[in-house]
Amino acid sequence: MSWTTGTQTEALGVGIANGxxxxxxxxxxxxxxxxxxxxxxxxxxxxxxxxSKSLLVKAYGVLSTTGTPNITMAIYGDTAQNTPSGTPxxxxxxxxxxxxxxxxxxxxxxxxxxxxxxxxxxxxxxGIFKIYSSATAIVANRISSxxxxxxxxxTLSTLSAYYIELAATWGTNSSSNTITCYSYxxxxxx
Amino acid sequence: MSWTTGTQTETLGANNxxxxxxxxxxxxxxxxxxxxxxxxxxxxxxxxxxxGKSLLVKASGAVTITAANLTxxxxxxxxxxxxxxxGLVTGTTGILASTNAVAGxxxxxAPWELECLITCVTTGSAATFLASGSLKIYTTSTxxxxxxxxxxxxxxxxxxxxGASGTVLNGxxxxxxxxxxSTTSQSITCYSYxxxxxx
Numbered sequence: 323m324s325w326t327t328g329t330q331t332e333a334l335g336v337g338i339a340n341g342x343x344x345x346x347x348x349x350x351x352x353x354x355x356x357x358x359x360x361x362x363x364x365x366x367x368x369x370x371x372x373x374s375k376s377l378l379v380k381a382y383g384v385l386s387t388t389g390t391p392n393i394t395m396a397i398y399g400d401t402a403q404n405t406p407s408g409t410p411x412x413x414x415x416x417x418x419x420x421x422x423x424x425x426x427x428x429x430x431x432x433x434x435x436x437x438x439x440x441x442x443x444x445x446x447x448x449g450i451f452k453i454y455s456s457a458t459a460i461v462a463n464r465i466s467s468x469x470x471x472x473x474x475x476x477t478l479s480t481l482s483a484y485y486i487e488l489a490a491t492w493g494t495n496s497s498s499n500t501i502t503c504y505s506y507x508x509x510x511x512x
Numbered sequence: 513m514s515w516t517t518g519t520q521t522e523t524l525g526a527n528n529x530x531x532x533x534x535x536x537x538x539x540x541x542x543x544x545x546x547x548x549x550x551x552x553x554x555x556x557x558x559x560x561x562x563x564g565k566s567l568l569v570k571a572s573g574a575v576t577i578t579a580a581n582l583t584x585x586x587x588x589x590x591x592x593x594x595x596x597x598x599g600l601v602t603g604t605t606g607i608l609a610s611t612n613a614v615a616g617x618x619x620x621x622a623p624w625e626l627e628c629l630i631t632c633v634t635t636g637s638a639a640t641f642l643a644s645g646s647l648k649i650y651t652t653s654t655x656x657x658x659x660x661x662x663x664x665x666x667x668x669x670x671x672x673x674x675g676a677s678g679t680v681l682n683g684x685x686x687x688x689x690x691x692x693x694s695t696t697s698q699s700i701t702c703y704s705y706x707x708x709x710x711x
Contacts, residue, residue: 331521376526448704462650464623512523
């Protein structure tokens with residue numbers, strides 16, 4: 323390590339168990355494991371050092387579908403654990419999943435960077451959510467702070483403490499539409 | 513952290529703004545955001561600890577291609593925001609890793625992502641680096657194209673030499689992403705850029 327920046331990367335959260343399977347519902351639900359979830363204390367993004375302070379969220383798991391249901395994946399800063407609501411730090415928006423698959427792997431990778439601090443703090447987020455519908459086929463969508471091009475920031479106060487959690491919303495209620503998070507980590511990059 | 517190695521990972525660069533869109537330039541142009549760009553001070557790769565010292569560059573964004581070739585490169589430049597040379601191909605001084613000219617892609621505001629691991633092999637005034645990674649362009653939600661990013665396009669991979677021409681001699685480097693187009697009316701924008709010093 324160089325200590326060029328005086329910062330170091332730190333694992334803020336590492337799941338130690340599979341998340342709960344989410345299905346038979348169209349309600350916004352946390353899917354990342356609660357134990358070992360990422361947590362950022364209040365003023366994690368201080369005015370002095372907060373700008374450009376970034377998180378890397380990586381998650382993996384499996385997904386099953388019937389038909390081609392829609393899903394929305396989103397990363398939230400939740401003031402209370404397992405209570406996703408409001409504007410997410412990053413979202414796929416409503417996207418179509420792979421059609422009629424069983425326990426196919428998915429992965430999500432997203433960088434979240436602070437742009438401004440304070441009660442109207444802003445964050446730029448961008449990454450990719452991928453479903454490997456077969457060994458040779460993929461369903462890939464951006465997960466980001468906006469759907470705009472160029473990307474724009476989303477607003478979240480940096481004065482509060484947050485659990486950094488991954489949540490999903492199915493578009494169709496079916497017991498055959500399930501998603502489970504097997505691996506989840508939140509890295510505080512700097 | 514185990515302290516097995518006595519090293520730890522450090523974020524050398526993280527953007528807090530979207531990079532400028534590159535729409536037409538046939539001249540190599542830096543597309544990663546200047547603010548928050550990664551910087552390696554002089555002798556970052558010391559003879560004592562430099563060998564095996566590695567960087568991980570991750571970048572992503574959106575691209576629109578109608579009919580053009582795109583070249584992307586991870587570069588080490590002594591000047592911020594200054595693309596190197598007249599081309600981005602490996603062998604150009606300061607180019608740590610590059611794609612070939614990416615052809616045959618048609619996409620509109622398609623997400624792309626680049627990930628590249630860069631490892632110092634030898635230090636000094638003509639230091640060498642092995643770099644390998646990939647550029648993926650998700651042309652639609654169900655189709656994508658994958659392109660090699662490397663210190664060379666050889667098999668097996670071989671090193672890129674930094675500093676051989678004397679323009680980058682053990683100096684401080686900005687680690688940035690640069691691109692060029694073969695024709696006009698295209699667009700690539702970098703939305704997210706981080707550079708990790710792994711050890």
